[in-house]
Amino acid sequence: MIVADYSEEALQSLIAGSGLRFDVGPFVVNLQSSLDNFAADIRLMYGTCPLSTQSFADFHVRLDQPFGLRRWFRPQTNFTQDGRTPFKPLPLEQSFAMFEWGLNWCVSSQCHQYLIVHAAVVERAGLALIMPAPPGSGKSTLCAGLVARGWRLLTDELALVSLEQPGEVIALPRPISLKNESIDVIREFAPQQVIGPIAHDTAKGTVAHMAAPPESIRRGTETATSRLLIFPKYIPGASTSIVPRQKAASFMELAEQSFNFNVLGELGFQALKQVLDNCDCYDLSYSDLDDVIPALEQLIDASGASPALDASLTNSGGATDG
Amino acid sequence: MRASTTWFVNPVNPLFFAAWPGEDAVVAYQSTSGDTHLISAMGAAVLELLQAAPLSAEAVFKDLFPDEEPVAEALATLRNNFLIHFEQLGLIEKSLS
Numbered sequence: 450m451i452v453a454d455y456s457e458e459a460l461q462s463l464i465a466g467s468g469l470r471f472d473v474g475p476f477v478v479n480l481q482s483s484l485d486n487f488a489a490d491i492r493l494m495y496g497t498c499p500l501s502t503q504s505f506a507d508f509h510v511r512l513d514q515p516f517g518l519r520r521w522f523r524p525q526t527n528f529t530q531d532g533r534t535p536f537k538p539l540p541l542e543q544s545f546a547m548f549e550w551g552l553n554w555c556v557s558s559q560c561h562q563y564l565i566v567h568a569a570v571v572e573r574a575g576l577a578l579i580m581p582a583p584p585g586s587g588k589s590t591l592c593a594g595l596v597a598r599g600w601r602l603l604t605d606e607l608a609l610v611s612l613e614q615p616g617e618v619i620a621l622p623r624p625i626s627l628k629n630e631s632i633d634v635i636r637e638f639a640p641q642q643v644i645g646p647i648a649h650d651t652a653k654g655t656v657a658h659m660a661a662p663p664e665s666i667r668r669g670t671e672t673a674t675s676r677l678l679i680f681p682k683y684i685p686g687a688s689t690s691i692v693p694r695q696k697a698a699s700f701m702e703l704a705e706q707s708f709n710f711n712v713l714g715e716l717g718f719q720a721l722k723q724v725l726d727n728c729d730c731y732d733l734s735y736s737d738l739d740d741v742i743p744a745l746e747q748l749i750d751a752s753g754a755s756p757a758l759d760a761s762l763t764n765s766g767g768a769t770d771g
Numbered sequence: 772m773r774a775s776t777t778w779f780v781n782p783v784n785p786l787f788f789a790a791w792p793g794e795d796a797v798v799a800y801q802s803t804s805g806d807t808h809l810i811s812a813m814g815a816a817v818l819e820l821l822q823a824a825p826l827s828a829e830a831v832f833k834d835l836f837p838d839e840e841p842v843a844e845a846l847a848t849l850r851n852n853f854l855i856h857f858e859q860l861g862l863i864e865k866s867l868s
Contacts (some may be wrong), residue, residue, distance in 0.1 A: 695794045
């Protein structure tokens with residue numbers, strides 16, 4: 450069964466009661482909320498996620514309106530996980546965005562069974578394209594564009610690098626966060642994609658999420674082998690430019706973008722090193738999705754045929770371990 | 772008798788390296804501190820020698836440049852640009868004997 454098998458009314462009742470328990474990649478989320486109509490957002494954005502068959506949940510999360518004046522005057526939402534409230538409340542209209550940010554926090558702060566990197570990951574023919582980038586770089590727009598053109602979404606935000614399967618990336622197919630102009634860019638580029646509620650005046654500006662495609666969710670337990678590491682940069686009016694960059698410098702950037710590289714110690718170092726062993730690295734600047742997507746398709750298809758991948762995968766010891 | 776200085780990577784603070792063919796920089800990772808450094812290939816070669824065994828500056832130089840004489844200027848460069856710098860980063864230590 451999937452989440453959308455419930456009617457909106459049944460879902461609302463479940464969320465208001467014992468909770469909706471569903472699978473997101475390797476995690477089980479138990480969601481409870483007393484908010485009116487929150488079920489509609491969840492059904493729209495997570496409708497194709499499998500209902501969990503597990504008796505436990507990795508994250509028990511709640512969204513509720515705070516008590517007091519804020520229930521009525523400029524109403525707000527609180528995010529709670531296992532009784533903890535890690536954030537200040539946000540305006541009620543930002544509830545779905547808060548759920549997303551809260552879930553990001555749950556994963557990035559607690560799931561140290563993976564090396565977690567702030568990066569989008571998409572897959573084509575079993576090979577993962579990893580895109581770490583700071584906010585404003587156009588990472589999520591490019592990720593959404595690639596997914597709309599048939600690439601499988603592994604994640605838009607939190608790349609889970611396996612510590613047990615060297616170089617493999619775990620899927621965490623959740624909605625893609627779009628900000629400001631990117632929302633209309635994707636609406637125009639891929640009108641068939643589902644865009645969720647708009648949250649205005651957030652700390653990140655206007656935010657909306659694009660639902661993960663059902664196929665990406667259906668394949669949510671499949672890993673992908675890291676193969677391309679791209680550092681994207683959206684530059685208005687720029688033609689597509691893909692320039693090779695060194696792996697060692699890329700390693701440093703990736704470590705910088707990791708949430709738990711230092712927590713994991715040598716395990717994290719070896720996991721990241723394997724990713725770099727597998728990946729060709731590039732700086733990418735772009736402004737036109739119709740131009741950049743075929744270029745990336747060509748790049749990953751060519752890299753799949755490259756002997757470098759076979760060599761790196763059979764040489765997990767790497768180049769110069771000390 | 773003049774004391775000689777030997778340099779070494781403390782075994783309790785081991786270093787791990789990541790390097791790739793054709794690149795002039797190497798990642799050095801110290802697991803006990805979690806510090807990660809981007810260093811030159813020459814610097815990595817020095818650290819790998821000192822991780823294998825404690826060595827004097829002269830011995831490091833001879834290992835890296837077996838055909839060269841360890842003249843004072845070259846040794847000073849090795850000390851100032853590599854050994855002292857790495858010591859300040861906590862990657863190596865020294866002892867007097």
